[in-house]
Amino acid sequence: MKWSALHDAAQAIASIAGAPCPPLTQAIRAFPAQVRDAGEDRRLQAEQEIADLSAIMEAGLSALLAALARGSHPQAAARALWSEFVRTRDGLLHLALSPQGTARRMA
Template identity: 65%
Template sequence: MDATPINTSDSTVFAGNPLGRAGRAQFGTGSASALGMKWSALHDAAGAVAAIAGVETPPQTPDQRNFPAAVRDCGGWRRELAEQGIADLSAIMEPGLSALLSAIARGANPRAAAHALYRDFVHSRDGLVALIPAGTARRMT
């Protein structure tokens, strides 16, 4: 085994290494953003609520799917409002889903409550998506 130290200041050492200097893959700023992960988790929770309600969930539109990246690129007040809106929506969905699951565990039928929660999610999500200028997210696909 060679014990020669590697000169990390020499950029040619890492030229062919896709993992970069730190041994980690280099990704863009939006690849695993917290906003994107929260957005995805909200949609997962909404899917569970819709299933309890017996509601079919349509596929996400490009604006819905690309919302985190679009709002990140918009920045400023839109991003701040989106982050707060996602936090507020999470604060509604988390205990709501928990209550629905508790009701099911007790043998109750929470279908009507699940339907109301899913409807609230859809309205809130659509309001958040409206923060981005029209067509912004579609251009990202």
Template identity: 50%
Template sequence: MSPPPSGGTPFGASTPAGQFPGAGRAGFGSAAVSAMSMKWSALHDAAAVVCQLAGLPPEARRPEVRNFPAIMRDIGGWRHERAEQGVDDLAAIMEPGLAALLAVSARGISPTPAAQALWREFESARAALLALVPPLGVRRRA
């Protein structure tokens, strides 16, 4: 292959040295929403285990909880950004919390009081996230 013309690339496009056409931050579009949906679902799976360790009855997943990621995607803007950050923050709380509860339980110690505390934290954080859903009549992105 012959060297590219001066200032060009082997692909024929003129780009600054060291950069490729289309390089930069990738726009994942619906994949990002899918990632948030998966995290949201995984959080609720983990919360179900916490609920069980807390000695509480299982929680039914209400439609507003189940549909939260899709609603945030449709709304977009600052609410969607806050929702994504909030889901990540909640995962950062739940992951080590559940690991600690399972470790305590594996040692034969009752995790109930700690599981109840983690459940309350989960409920509180989730309620704050659900409060991002605007009241009916607020215009969503097209």
């Protein structure tokens, strides 16, 4: 459920950024099941990464919406948040598929 909500937020951020938001691939849609089946250590790591990313996305989207409400144009900030989301999401996908189970950490 959090995975889906993250992608809904990412779609809103991409829209603010003026960036294309491609449709979800099969790998992205299958991530929750893959990480669940990847073992407890990877599942726990993924849950923590998702919680961290959720916190960043929630705060970032709130700030972007507040800026828009004040009449600002936060496209640059939205592009940065979008890029961070994509990098972290791709690291999580790697976690589910990698035999070593190592995700790329957020900067």
